[in-house]
Amino acid sequence: MIRHRLTLLLISCCLIALTILGPASPGAAESQPGRPSQVLLDPAQPASTPSLDAFGYLSPITQASPFSHLLLRWQADLPSQSAISLEVRASLDSHTWTDWSNVSEDDTLWQPTDGPNVHWSATLYAGEGARFWQVRASFMPAPDGSLPVLGQIAVNTVDARFGPQSPTASPSLASVGKPTVVSRTAWGNPDGQSSQADPDYYPVNHLVIHHTADANSLVGSETSWADRVRAEWSFHTYTRGWGDIGY
DSSP: OOOHHHHHHHHHHHHHHHHOOOOOOGGSSSSOOOOOOEEETTTTOOOGEEEEEEEEEEOOOEEEEEEEEEEEEEEOOTTTTTEEEEEEEEESSSSSSSSOEEEEEOOGGGGGGTTTTTBBBEEEEEEEEEEEEEEEEEEEEOTTTTOOEEEEEEEEEEEOOOOOOSSOOOOOOSOOOOOOBOOTTTOOTTTTHHHHHSOOOOOOOOOOOOOOOOOBBBOOOOOOOOHHHHHHHHIIIIIIIOOSOOO
8 A cells, every 4th residue: 555655646746757857859859059960971971872982972862950051071081193072062952052163171170180181161151041051072083093092071060040130349449440340149150259269368569350261052152141151150169169259
């Protein structure tokens, strides 16, 4: 009888807890806005690829959460005078696709700790709310016929539309004219005016204007520069692990 009462008491407590807590919301397991998603491709595994031969590689069509920008990281062993050309395309519905676009390399993302065979792409604009992507590679052999070896490819995607589309610039209070400035809070930095990276302090002796000069896009002209700044922040902060936009 005592064991039966204890069992009933335990069941009652569980029901009360479920009533109070309720079911987990679908968004509870989703990543926070601005944190990129990553998919790893292994061209050395033929079973996972629809096409793999001596002169080319084609990844599976991969579905992702809605994204606006991509960043690729790949490993490659390149014999002298050989080359690998990567291309990517994106789609809203897996039926209508952008044109294949060349993946340009961004040497500024590389660090010595990556190793000599690691390469990073520039940030690519994929359009508003793309849901699918695909990567392909073509190999150019060395003069002696030896082929490059393509290693793991990390495809990082992020939806950079998590902040205001038209940030308000801070008005200039100085009598001397200066360019308008959009603060970190204004363009939608999730960390506000601060940074995830610990600050380092140095005496100031000059000022450098950091800018992005590339125009990498799969779907024509990119119209929201606030989205571009947020995409760079996301990839530099999380994918590259710098805690902020790198300078």
